[in-house]
Amino acid sequence: MSGKKRNTIEGEFALIDRILKPLAAGIPAALGLTDDAAVFTPSKGNDLVLTKDAMVAGVHFRESDLPGDVSRKLLRVNLSDLAAMGASPVGYLLATFWPEDLPHNWIERFAEGLALDQAEFHVGLMGGDTVRTSGPLSLSLTAIGEVAMDKALRRNGAEEGDLIVVSGTIGDGALGLMAAGEQLSHLDPTHQEYLIDCYHLPEPRLALGQALVGKATSCIDISDGLIADIGHLTEQSRLGAAIEWAKVPLSDAAEAAVQSDKALIETVLTGGDDYELAFTLPSDRRDDLVKLAKEGGVPLTIIGEMVEGEEGVRVKQEDGSDMPLTTRGWQHF
Amino acid sequence: MSGKKRNTIEGEFALIDRILKPLAAGIPAALGLTDDAAVFTPSKGNDLVLTKDAMVAGVHFRESDLPGDVSRKLLRVNLSDLAAMGASPVGYLLATFWPEDLPHNWIERFAEGLALDQAEFHVGLMGGDTVRTSGPLSLSLTAIGEVAMDKALRRNGAEEGDLIVVSGTIGDGALGLMAAGEQLSHLDPTHQEYLIDCYHLPEPRLALGQALVGKATSCIDISDGLIADIGHLTEQSRLGAAIEWAKVPLSDAAEAAVQSDKALIETVLTGGDDYELAFTLPSDRRDDLVKLAKEGGVPLTIIGEMVEGEEGVRVKQEDGSDMPLTTRGWQHF
Numbered sequence: 202m203s204g205k206k207r208n209t210i211e212g213e214f215a216l217i218d219r220i221l222k223p224l225a226a227g228i229p230a231a232l233g234l235t236d237d238a239a240v241f242t243p244s245k246g247n248d249l250v251l252t253k254d255a256m257v258a259g260v261h262f263r264e265s266d267l268p269g270d271v272s273r274k275l276l277r278v279n280l281s282d283l284a285a286m287g288a289s290p291v292g293y294l295l296a297t298f299w300p301e302d303l304p305h306n307w308i309e310r311f312a313e314g315l316a317l318d319q320a321e322f323h324v325g326l327m328g329g330d331t332v333r334t335s336g337p338l339s340l341s342l343t344a345i346g347e348v349a350m351d352k353a354l355r356r357n358g359a360e361e362g363d364l365i366v367v368s369g370t371i372g373d374g375a376l377g378l379m380a381a382g383e384q385l386s387h388l389d390p391t392h393q394e395y396l397i398d399c400y401h402l403p404e405p406r407l408a409l410g411q412a413l414v415g416k417a418t419s420c421i422d423i424s425d426g427l428i429a430d431i432g433h434l435t436e437q438s439r440l441g442a443a444i445e446w447a448k449v450p451l452s453d454a455a456e457a458a459v460q461s462d463k464a465l466i467e468t469v470l471t472g473g474d475d476y477e478l479a480f481t482l483p484s485d486r487r488d489d490l491v492k493l494a495k496e497g498g499v500p501l502t503i504i505g506e507m508v509e510g511e512e513g514v515r516v517k518q519e520d521g522s523d524m525p526l527t528t529r530g531w532q533h534f
Numbered sequence: 535m536s537g538k539k540r541n542t543i544e545g546e547f548a549l550i551d552r553i554l555k556p557l558a559a560g561i562p563a564a565l566g567l568t569d570d571a572a573v574f575t576p577s578k579g580n581d582l583v584l585t586k587d588a589m590v591a592g593v594h595f596r597e598s599d600l601p602g603d604v605s606r607k608l609l610r611v612n613l614s615d616l617a618a619m620g621a622s623p624v625g626y627l628l629a630t631f632w633p634e635d636l637p638h639n640w641i642e643r644f645a646e647g648l649a650l651d652q653a654e655f656h657v658g659l660m661g662g663d664t665v666r667t668s669g670p671l672s673l674s675l676t677a678i679g680e681v682a683m684d685k686a687l688r689r690n691g692a693e694e695g696d697l698i699v700v701s702g703t704i705g706d707g708a709l710g711l712m713a714a715g716e717q718l719s720h721l722d723p724t725h726q727e728y729l730i731d732c733y734h735l736p737e738p739r740l741a742l743g744q745a746l747v748g749k750a751t752s753c754i755d756i757s758d759g760l761i762a763d764i765g766h767l768t769e770q771s772r773l774g775a776a777i778e779w780a781k782v783p784l785s786d787a788a789e790a791a792v793q794s795d796k797a798l799i800e801t802v803l804t805g806g807d808d809y810e811l812a813f814t815l816p817s818d819r820r821d822d823l824v825k826l827a828k829e830g831g832v833p834l835t836i837i838g839e840m841v842e843g844e845e846g847v848r849v850k851q852e853d854g855s856d857m858p859l860t861t862r863g864w865q866h867f
Contacts (some may be wrong), residue, residue: 235690238615238618239583249574260665332589341663
């Protein structure tokens with residue numbers, strides 16, 4: 202019951218720690234993972250931003266997914282939350298719940314994925330916990346970031362007439378999940394692969410989030426679906442939103458999917474897993490978008506505007522009528 | 535596979551969030567749990583201290599444990615890590631992995647336990663994630679604390695001749711686990727209850743940890759067992775430790791247990807789950823102990839000293855010989 206094991210022989214457990222420990226090398230805050238906690242000095246004049254997302258095998262990823270994709274996505278979805286607040290990442294803590302039968306090789310490749318993304322996003326492992334579970338592989342990551350004091354991007358600052366802008370393209374993640382489940386096998390294989398890649402390895406828009414600080418009036422990352430997440434902006438800002446479907450940016454692959462089956466429009470709008478940013482900008486700052494796109498390293502597209510006197514999100518179709526949506530989005534289960 | 539569920543009807547999930555949300559009320563950093571992340575301003579001149587511990591039903595607690603005890607212990611073991619670094623708690627993030635069949639009533643009582651300890655330790659829920667699992671109830675908590683810059687208590691600062699001091703009494707947690715498993719039913723029922731309470735509800739020594747800042751040369755909380763944890767101090771400080779069994783402070787209940795069965799001495803020394811602090815103090819600061827005990831609100835006992843030229847931890851028995859220990863402690867599994 203106590204979950205503890207005599208350590209006269211080196212346990213399974215120490216082996217896992219040995220695999221994960223190099224991820225903390227060169228991260229002063231981690232103190233070599235030899236202490237009770239991580240310690241770091243926040244930069245002067247900054248606020249700390251903290252987010253924590255959990256993932257479970259069979260729920261948030263497939264048991265057959267590549268271990269390196271699982272760990273990188275775990276880190277990236279948390280970094281995407283930091284991006285949505287305009288924060289720069291500082292580091293992360295990781296709790297892993299390992300099932301007994303998971304091969305060491307899997308854990309090694311999981312760690313390799315993290316090492317890759319640590320280098321890409323300039324973050325490091327600061328601490329965490331490793332435990333055993335009788336259930337499915339489960340993961341919890343806490344990402345820490347910093348942003349100038351009182352400057353964090355929020356969901357509640359949008360005003361009437363503000364432009365609604367999204368980064369990148371919408372719908373690729375949700376369509377990628379379908380493609381991974383062989384539900385889009387009629388599409389060109391290149392398109393299927395593109396969508397699956399988007400699903401597995403979203404790009405946290407950190408540079409864009411930081412560029413939006415002091416400019417965007419509200420911001421969110423699109424994880425639950427474009428409609429649901431813009432819905433969060435309207436709810437917190439006490440406004441409505443009017444979006445034009447024709448303006449929603451699609452990748453070639455998503456465009457092909459939608460052409461093949463109009464019902465997939467709803468998947469694009471409500472499927473989630475995009476991890477692009479949706480933000481609002483005063484309409485007189487429209488000209489800033491070129492510079493913001495450059496600083497953010499990602500195309501930006503105006504898809505609509507915030508409107509008063511309405512609740513929720515309305516999507517105008519090409520013929521001018523409102524799109525009937527059977528769902529408003531998804532909720533994590 | 536995606537783990538998402540249409541939210542045209544309010545899910546199970548929103549209900550759980552409704553139960554947990556009040557825990558964030560009045561915590562400015564939580565932003566009402568309406569944003570992507572928590573945001574707070576660290577106090578000037580402080581370092582941030584971050585720790586993350588995970589727990590799994592059937593491994594780290596019994597499925598039959600009271601929900602409020604489970605949540606309070608989860609919070610307390612993390613606060614104990616902050617105490618070991620000399621930090622004051624600021625808040626926490628919580629990831630919960632709920633099995634489908636867990637009654638709402640259980641979750642409500644889990645939240646009630648957290649509410650109690652939030653009030654006791656002046657912390658609040660700042661954010662987190664709620665997911666569904668097909669496995670056992672699993673929990674991950676990240677606690678955030680602050681300590682004066684560069685003043686965090688570490689494991690590596692002990693010097694030869696330093697006194698080894700522990701707070702409170704040792705062994706109650708491990709004996710409490712045995713008592714909860716009806717392995718100590720020959721003891722007086724009052725003693726059994728006392729031990730079980732110690733196991734379920736350890737007391738994080740936050741006031742003591744803070745009082746030790748700038749005074750203790752090294753510090754750790756006793757979670758893996760007295761010998762193992764003092765072993766961590768010796769390892770990080772590159773010294774040995776000599777402890778006298780006769781000086782190790784025992785509660786009346788632990789004393790009775792040890793009198794009933796000498797083999798339980800090893801449980802006391804290596805069983806863990808004490809969550810008392812073990813620290814080292816220069817021998818010329820011995821007189822500080824009275825004041826430190828008062829500030830810490832807990833008795834302090836010198837149990838030995840740090841010695842050079844030896845590895846690990848030696849326990850001297852009353853007859854002057856070294857105690858033979860079949861284990862050096864426990865490791866989390």
